[in-house]
Amino acid sequence: MVVTAARTPLYEEHVRLGAQMTNFGGWVMPLQYSTIREEHRAVREAVGLFDLSHMGELRIGDETLVQRVVSRDVTRLRPGRIQYALLCNDAGGIIDDVLVYVMPDSSYLLVVNAGNQDGDFEWIKAQAQGDGAVSNVGRDWALVGVQGPRAVGLVQRLTRSELGDVKYYAFVEGAVANVPCVISRTGYTGEDGFELFCGNADSVRLWRALLEEGRSDGIRPAGLGARDTLRLEAGMRLYGNDMDADTNPLEAGLDWTLNLDKNFVGRDAIIQARQQALARQLVGFKMLDRSIPRHGYRVVSDGEEVGTVTSGNVSFTLGYNIGMAYVPPAMAQPGTRLGVDVRGTAAPAEVVPLPFYKRPHPK
Amino acid sequence: MAELIGLRFAQTHEWVKTEGETATVGITEYAQSQLGDVIYLELPAVGQQLDAGGRLGVIESVKAASDLYSPVGGEVTEANAELKDHPEYVNQDPYGKGWIIKLRAVKDNPKLLDQKAYDAFVEGQSH
Numbered sequence: 001m002v003v004t005a006a007r008t009p010l011y012e013e014h015v016r017l018g019a020q021m022t023n024f025g026g027w028v029m030p031l032q033y034s035t036i037r038e039e040h041r042a043v044r045e046a047v048g049l050f051d052l053s054h055m056g057e058l059r060i061g062d063e064t065l066v067q068r069v070v071s072r073d074v075t076r077l078r079p080g081r082i083q084y085a086l087l088c089n090d091a092g093g094i095i096d097d098v099l100v101y102v103m104p105d106s107s108y109l110l111v112v113n114a115g116n117q118d119g120d121f122e123w124i125k126a127q128a129q130g131d132g133a134v135s136n137v138g139r140d141w142a143l144v145g146v147q148g149p150r151a152v153g154l155v156q157r158l159t160r161s162e163l164g165d166v167k168y169y170a171f172v173e174g175a176v177a178n179v180p181c182v183i184s185r186t187g188y189t190g191e192d193g194f195e196l197f198c199g200n201a202d203s204v205r206l207w208r209a210l211l212e213e214g215r216s217d218g219i220r221p222a223g224l225g226a227r228d229t230l231r232l233e234a235g236m237r238l239y240g241n242d243m244d245a246d247t248n249p250l251e252a253g254l255d256w257t258l259n260l261d262k263n264f265v266g267r268d269a270i271i272q273a274r275q276q277a278l279a280r281q282l283v284g285f286k287m288l289d290r291s292i293p294r295h296g297y298r299v300v301s302d303g304e305e306v307g308t309v310t311s312g313n314v315s316f317t318l319g320y321n322i323g324m325a326y327v328p329p330a331m332a333q334p335g336t337r338l339g340v341d342v343r344g345t346a347a348p349a350e351v352v353p354l355p356f357y358k359r360p361h362p363k
Numbered sequence: 364m365a366e367l368i369g370l371r372f373a374q375t376h377e378w379v380k381t382e383g384e385t386a387t388v389g390i391t392e393y394a395q396s397q398l399g400d401v402i403y404l405e406l407p408a409v410g411q412q413l414d415a416g417g418r419l420g421v422i423e424s425v426k427a428a429s430d431l432y433s434p435v436g437g438e439v440t441e442a443n444a445e446l447k448d449h450p451e452y453v454n455q456d457p458y459g460k461g462w463i464i465k466l467r468a469v470k471d472n473p474k475l476l477d478q479k480a481y482d483a484f485v486e487g488q489s490h
Contacts, residue, residue, distance in 0.1 A: 021401075035454065037400050234446045290403055
């Protein structure tokens with residue numbers, strides 16, 4: 001069998017823009033158009049444009065089913081609102097992290113990780129004990145991210161919707177550049193901005209209109225490389241790197257995504273885990289020398305292995321190298337000195353609070 | 364490209380320019396384009412002896428850490444100090460200000476490729 005990576009409807013645009021492509025989650029996606037450093041900076045200082053069409057979208061009509069599969073109490077959400085939540089297995093391990101949208105007709109949309117889309121779909125179907133209650137609409141929709149301090153102004157020039165009324169983690173249905181869209185004030189970069197869901201057939205028109213109108217803002221198309229360095233600075237976990245089915249939400253520092261007073265798959269295991277001392281905890285750390293931590297590197301203390309790096313890279317914004325790692329709770333306090341085993345040398349690092357980077361408040 | 368005159372290449376994508384007893388080593392345009400944004404280099408100390416084809420150091424890009432190999436043998440006389448604060452020079456100018464180390468008492472390596480052979484090798488790799 002030959003497994004071919006899927007192409008998003010914007011594939012030809014990326015090729016035309018000279019992108020270096022890479023396989024990610026079963027999709028062929030732009031890694032970078034110019035350099036990761038320049039694209040990263042554009043998002044922090046101006047605006048960046050992302051193709052996120054690889055993300056999965058699952059539609060669920062039945063509130064009872066949503067309540068059963070996600071870790072948060074969605075009945076507290078009004079239509080037009082969005083929540084970050086987890087899907088967990090019976091043992092309390094994280095199957096995926098998702099955004100839950102309450103649509104105007106009170107149905108739900110789950111935005112899920114690309115590589116987990118089919119697995120999540122099957123798993124939710126199994127929880128529903130029947131077909132039909134959940135539909136996989138991910139391949140019908142494109143998703144374009146517009147992120148950075150100039151993103152809101154840019155999108156506002158292309159829409160009649162009053163974006164000042166769309167708060168963080170809220171959305172409206174409207175049109176951008178005359179393309180019907182779900183305009184969602186969300187992102188994975190640590191900056192303000194929007195994620196725009198539209199039909200596949202309209203996506204090229206939307207993409208080009210944003211690039212054209214954004215020229216005066218210094219817009220740059222940005223690839224998965226910059227997306228990863230941006231999300232790391234913002235302390236956002238990456239599924240598959242920083243957490244997986246063997247990680248429980250408490251270890252991952254995602255307690256705030258749990259509503260343990262309602263029933264959902266994995267709740268009992270998580271309550272049980274909460275009554276015991278945690279074996280490990282996800283922390284942020286900064287390197288005290290110039291070496292670069294990477295996923296899978298060992299964390300050491302006094303010559304002993306005490307944990308594992310889950311993400312690490314340069315922070316272009318901060319000018320030093322950063323990472324996240326699982327360590328014993330006794331070593332999780334900010335200021336704790338750790339070693340990161342970089343090619344056999346214990347490179348010095350220090351635990352720091354997450355996120356590494358917070359965007360400045362608008363004046 | 365005039366700047367490539369006199370350069371020879373290793374299949375591990377380093378270049379070397381030998382002038383008498385001394386040699387300058389860097390990575391190729393193809394290598395830098397494959398690595399992407401270079402952010403750190405771990406380089407040998409001055410005085411260290413390197414073998415032809417032996418490990419020279421490590422180059423790290425945003426994407427990954429990769430080993431560097433010395434195309435020729437010799438004693439390290441200098442590592443490019445500019446790269447400490449400007450590792451991006453390796454991307455911007457791999458045959459010029461992105462040079463990596465200088466060697467002396469060079470022992471030659473007959474396995475090195477000329478530009479034409481290297482280009483053909485790269486062409487073969489990318490298919």
